[in-house]
Amino acid sequence: MKLREKKAAKKKEEILRSASKIISRRGYDGATMEDIAAELLMTKGALYYYFKNKEELLYQCHVLVLSEAEEKLESIYRENISSIEKMRKAIRFHIEVAITEKETFNLIIKPEMTFSEKHISKVLKQRDDYAGVFDKIIQEGVQSGEFVVKEKKMARMIILGSMNWIQQWYIPGGEKGIDDISKVYAEYLLKMLT
Amino acid sequence: MKLREKKAAKKKEEILRSASKIISRRGYDGATMEDIAAELLMTKGALYYYFKNKEELLYQCHVLVLSEAEEKLESIYRENISSIEKMRKAIRFHIEVAITEKETFNLIIKPEMTFSEKHISKVLKQRDDYAGVFDKIIQEGVQSGEFVVKEKKMARMIILGSMNWIQQWYIPGGEKGIDDISKVYAEYLLKMLT
Amino acid sequence: MKLREKKAAKKKEEILRSASKIISRRGYDGATMEDIAAELLMTKGALYYYFKNKEELLYQCHVLVLSEAEEKLESIYRENISSIEKMRKAIRFHIEVAITEKETFNLIIKPEMTFSEKHISKVLKQRDDYAGVFDKIIQEGVQSGEFVVKEKKMARMIILGSMNWIQQWYIPGGEKGIDDISKVYAEYLLKMLT
Amino acid sequence: MKLREKKAAKKKEEILRSASKIISRRGYDGATMEDIAAELLMTKGALYYYFKNKEELLYQCHVLVLSEAEEKLESIYRENISSIEKMRKAIRFHIEVAITEKETFNLIIKPEMTFSEKHISKVLKQRDDYAGVFDKIIQEGVQSGEFVVKEKKMARMIILGSMNWIQQWYIPGGEKGIDDISKVYAEYLLKMLT
DNA sequence: CATGAATGAGATTTCATTCAT
DNA sequence: GATGAATGAAATCTCATTCAT
Numbered sequence: 013m014k015l016r017e018k019k020a021a022k023k024k025e026e027i028l029r030s031a032s033k034i035i036s037r038r039g040y041d042g043a044t045m046e047d048i049a050a051e052l053l054m055t056k057g058a059l060y061y062y063f064k065n066k067e068e069l070l071y072q073c074h075v076l077v078l079s080e081a082e083e084k085l086e087s088i089y090r091e092n093i094s095s096i097e098k099m100r101k102a103i104r105f106h107i108e109v110a111i112t113e114k115e116t117f118n119l120i121i122k123p124e125m126t127f128s129e130k131h132i133s134k135v136l137k138q139r140d141d142y143a144g145v146f147d148k149i150i151q152e153g154v155q156s157g158e159f160v161v162k163e164k165k166m167a168r169m170i171i172l173g174s175m176n177w178i179q180q181w182y183i184p185g186g187e188k189g190i191d192d193i194s195k196v197y198a199e200y201l202l203k204m205l206t
Numbered sequence: 207m208k209l210r211e212k213k214a215a216k217k218k219e220e221i222l223r224s225a226s227k228i229i230s231r232r233g234y235d236g237a238t239m240e241d242i243a244a245e246l247l248m249t250k251g252a253l254y255y256y257f258k259n260k261e262e263l264l265y266q267c268h269v270l271v272l273s274e275a276e277e278k279l280e281s282i283y284r285e286n287i288s289s290i291e292k293m294r295k296a297i298r299f300h301i302e303v304a305i306t307e308k309e310t311f312n313l314i315i316k317p318e319m320t321f322s323e324k325h326i327s328k329v330l331k332q333r334d335d336y337a338g339v340f341d342k343i344i345q346e347g348v349q350s351g352e353f354v355v356k357e358k359k360m361a362r363m364i365i366l367g368s369m370n371w372i373q374q375w376y377i378p379g380g381e382k383g384i385d386d387i388s389k390v391y392a393e394y395l396l397k398m399l400t
Numbered sequence: 401m402k403l404r405e406k407k408a409a410k411k412k413e414e415i416l417r418s419a420s421k422i423i424s425r426r427g428y429d430g431a432t433m434e435d436i437a438a439e440l441l442m443t444k445g446a447l448y449y450y451f452k453n454k455e456e457l458l459y460q461c462h463v464l465v466l467s468e469a470e471e472k473l474e475s476i477y478r479e480n481i482s483s484i485e486k487m488r489k490a491i492r493f494h495i496e497v498a499i500t501e502k503e504t505f506n507l508i509i510k511p512e513m514t515f516s517e518k519h520i521s522k523v524l525k526q527r528d529d530y531a532g533v534f535d536k537i538i539q540e541g542v543q544s545g546e547f548v549v550k551e552k553k554m555a556r557m558i559i560l561g562s563m564n565w566i567q568q569w570y571i572p573g574g575e576k577g578i579d580d581i582s583k584v585y586a587e588y589l590l591k592m593l594t
Numbered sequence: 595m596k597l598r599e600k601k602a603a604k605k606k607e608e609i610l611r612s613a614s615k616i617i618s619r620r621g622y623d624g625a626t627m628e629d630i631a632a633e634l635l636m637t638k639g640a641l642y643y644y645f646k647n648k649e650e651l652l653y654q655c656h657v658l659v660l661s662e663a664e665e666k667l668e669s670i671y672r673e674n675i676s677s678i679e680k681m682r683k684a685i686r687f688h689i690e691v692a693i694t695e696k697e698t699f700n701l702i703i704k705p706e707m708t709f710s711e712k713h714i715s716k717v718l719k720q721r722d723d724y725a726g727v728f729d730k731i732i733q734e735g736v737q738s739g740e741f742v743v744k745e746k747k748m749a750r751m752i753i754l755g756s757m758n759w760i761q762q763w764y765i766p767g768g769e770k771g772i773d774d775i776s777k778v779y780a781e782y783l784l785k786m787l788t
Numbered sequence: 789c790a791t792g793a794a795t796g797a798g799a800t801t802t803c804a805t806t807c808a809t
Numbered sequence: 810g811a812t813g814a815a816t817g818a819a820a821t822c823t824c825a826t827t828c829a830t
Contacts, residue, residue: 638826
């Protein structure tokens with residue numbers, strides 16, 4: 013029994029990974045269930061065995077990706093380092109995820125247009141939770157005197173917004189690598205905070 | 207004849223304004239030709255008289271909105287004020303456009319997914335031109351010693367990215383008005399540059 | 401304009417007649433939009449130009465057939481003849497419609513299973529109105545002393561039920577013609593009422 | 595071995611009872627094999643072990659329900675009472691079955707639309723047999739002088755048709771209970787026969 | 789015996805696009 | 810110039826049925 017369930021769970025995750033890849037390449041509307049199934053060498057019908065419809069599939073992608081990312085972010089927050097270092101790490105991590113897993117993070121744009129009422133609030137909640145970790149780091153840094161920020165929410169918006177935008181112009185194999193980018197971003201954004 | 211053409215041009219612009227409104231509300235895929243026609247109290251067929259297909263219509267929207275915005279931005283650049291002031295004005299202007307004309311600016315996200323090869327290079331060129339004005343302001347500021355920025359392109363990316371992201375969370379009538387937001391953004395982003 | 405509208409209305413009616421033919425032959429689930437379109441030498445898409453979905457199409461069938469039938473029934477009720485004669489005529493008319501237009505009357509079975517909440521109440525209302533004419537004839541007959549019925553609603557149920565059931569076994573070209581059947585039914589059902 | 599078979603037979607019957615419940619609730623097309631399996635806490639696959647396809651399952655439902663009912667009806671026919679009393683009892687029994695076991699009796703509507711050639715003749719035969727008991731009662735009543743009916747088949751059609759139609763409007767817990775209804779029906783239908 | 793997984797055919801619906809009038 | 814009508818391709822989703830384990 014347990015084995016069975018594990019197998020199914022693995023399959024689901026496999027589907028989610030492929031799905032988010034396709035969705036990010038083609039967009040939510042552009043990615044057809046056929047495309048997603050093809051990538052997995054499955055038939056459309058099989059997808060519906062695991063997820064009851066396209067929105068559910070997308071929603072699960074969202075949950076998977078974001079919960080993994082949030083966990084990692086939290087672990088950074090709990091590290092025994094200065095707030096500045098935490099923020100630097102968080103920035104680098106977020107950029108890395110947003111780019112290398114562009115596939116999945118792209119799902120995040122315009123959720124209201126994609127999710128129905130059934131899911132939208134949970135989706136927004138999860139994003140808030142994720143963003144909340146950045147808030148906590150900022151808050152901590154302000155208290156320790158490392159950061160000087162009055163409008164903390166705004167600052168967080170700027171930080172996350174600028175990073176999320178990277179997907180719009182980043183081209184793999186281009187002049188700047190992820191590492192270069194995240195170094196510069198960290199530097200400049202920290203300059204804003206301190 | 208001239209009158210005719212003028213009339214037609216006016217009609218085209220009218221269509222473009224309505225179209226961009228609808229497209230931004232529903233997204234490019236979500237906005238059907240029917241919807242757009244309905245907003246204008248026209249029939250689908252009529253749209254095809256003015257624009258040969260949906261992509262062309264969207265492309266023209268893009269041209270219209272961006273060329274207007276670029277012009278205004280250039281005029282800011284030409285003003286006889288400090289680079290800091292220029293940047294502050296540019297930031298406020300961009301945010302205002304991105305929010306109040308959200309309708310049209312939203313078109314900008316993910317152009318490769320929307321435009322075919324026929325248009326994509328022109329679209330990207332126009333965006334580069336628009337962004338180029340920000341580059342010029344930064345460049346000028348660096349030369350005058352007002353700004354201290356080594357990675358100018360990156361800085362511009364951060365600035366534009368953070369502002370474009372505002373659409374993702376801004377809710378009209380919320381706690382913060384456009385003015386508050388743009389003031390804080392200008393302050394924080396300038397802090398980064400100076 | 402008027403001409404156009406008339407043309408469209410005619411087309412709609414044409415569609416409804418074909419549709420009800422197909423639906424009655426194959427049942428609501430069995431009749432595909434493709435089938436219906438084929439019968440009319442149209443494409444599926446064209447149907448959706450006239451009716452926004454399958455249920456709407458079916459609903460309009462129902463409205464068309466029942467309102468025509470009710471009108472005729474009312475005219476029988478208004479004739480200047482005895483209640484017995486009215487009932488005899490009504491019975492003959494109903495049987496004729498239920499058989500010759502079997503196509504359309506069959507729609508009537510199990511409406512709750514076919515219509516969504518949006519339409520169901522209107523459908524039931526229209527049926528009640530139709531049945532109501534039988535009630536009025538019975539009522540009149542009782543008052544004039546021609547009929548002796550205490551449970552009028554039940555009597556009407558028996559009359560309509562027995563007639564509606566005819567579709568279940570009637571085979572065109574069989575031993576008994578419609579005329580024979582309706583004569584016997586009228587005789588026996590009137591025997592029950594008097 | 596025998597035990598095995600008995601067990602299997604019991605299981606089959608159990609399935610048939612559940613199946614007819616679901617089928618009558620949702621209609622033959624509406625009831626999916628999944629639904630039926632779910633009601634039995636089985637999986638779809640298991641159903642296919644007992645019945646080779648959906649039609650076969652339905653057919654067996656039909657056989658089960660009708661043969662039980664016919665048996666009971668025959669026993670009424672064999673009772674040592676007047677034909678009038680037999681008919682009254684038969685009417686009451688039929689209505690009771692048709693309502694309380696609505697689940698199963700509903701299957702009977704429009705058999706040609708549900709059964710393929712393979713089964714249809716057997717289905718019709720069984721129905722004829724069932725109806726035949728009513729014929730026998732009528733025949734007996736006519737011979738004994740209790741009934742006065744020339745068109746015996748028609749009379750039977752009226753009787754069965756009116757009763758079968760009850761399902762269309764009967765609502766459990768409504769004003770009239772089954773008992774009231776069957777009393778009135780018996781009274782009125784007998785009035786027609788005598 | 790039974791199950792989970794998968795298939796494949798078909799159904800409804802949507803829309804950009806075309807075209808005769 | 811503009812409209813109503815129609816097309817056709819594609820997308821989502823459903824289900825009876827099969828089969829390896």
